[in-house]
Every structure is written in structure tokens, then in C-alpha cells.
Amino acid sequence: MAMCAFRGTRKECVVFMKYQVNAYTTKFFKKDLNEDSILVNDCVISDGYFQKMCDLDEFTYAVCDGVSGSDKGYYASAYVLQSIVNNDYSSKDEFKHLLYDINHNFHEVGQRINSYDLSTTFAGIYFNEQMNFFAVGDSRIYKV
DSSP: OEEEEEOSSSOOEEEEEEEEEEEEEOOOTTOSSOOEEEEETTEEESSEEEEEEEESSEEEEEEEEEOTTSTTHHHHHHHHHHHHHTSOOOSHHHHHHHHHHHHHHHHHHHHHTTOSOOOEEEEEEEEESSEEEEEESSOOOOOO
16 A cells, blocks of 8 residues: 655655555464464464555565474564564674574574473565565575
8 A cells, every 4th residue: 555645835745655464373272282383573473364555665574484393483473573672673694693593593493492302493584775585494585
């Protein structure tokens, strides 16, 4: 959705883009827990429906698919996305290094929660002046 705002008495049009984001995740009917999580800017959704109008100037979207064969896939997926929310980044390189740091800390986090099989995939988009795509594991991002 494009919107036009007028400043002052001059008819100078400043166009800014807004878009609607809808996200939904829930457990598979054969599972006790939902092991997937979704990130929309600063919101982590681990179960249910989410809808929000967002600005187009900068955004981060990601999906983590907790590996169902691990004992805490649900924790791993939420941990990765919450770690992104809890840290600052303002460039592609900073975002990439943040992902490396999260991956590096996985072993320590697993020990703290008594899990030696903490696993999740990651697929995300970070936009700040240009579109940046990141994927870890077998999750993919498709351009349609």
C-alpha cells in the first residue's frame, strides 16, 4: 500500500510504503509441540496468527524450523529468533556476524538447558537499502 503525505502548505508529496504482514504457525496434529517460530521485525511468533502493518524502510523476516528429531527443537527455533530481536544490527555484515555468534553459542545454550541435540534451520530476509537473504540448514527462500 502506498500512502502520500503532504507537508506544510506546499503540495510536496512524500511517498512511503506500508505493507501488511500475516504469519501463522501451529503444531502438526501428530505432535505435542510446535517446533517452528516466525520473526516479523521485533515479534517472535511460536504459535498462532499474527497480523501487522509495517513500514518498508527496514525489516527482518525469518522462519526457524525446529528439527523434530531433536529433543528441544521448539526451544532452538525460538532462541535463534529471540536472539536476533535482542541484538542490534544495521548492516548485512552485522546481521551475518550476529548469526555466526548465535550459532557459536548454541552448544553452551544446549548445556544450560540439558540438551545436547539443540537443532533448528533458519531462513531469513534482512532489508536495509537492499535485500539480503540468509539460510542455514535445508530451509529455503524463493523469489516468486
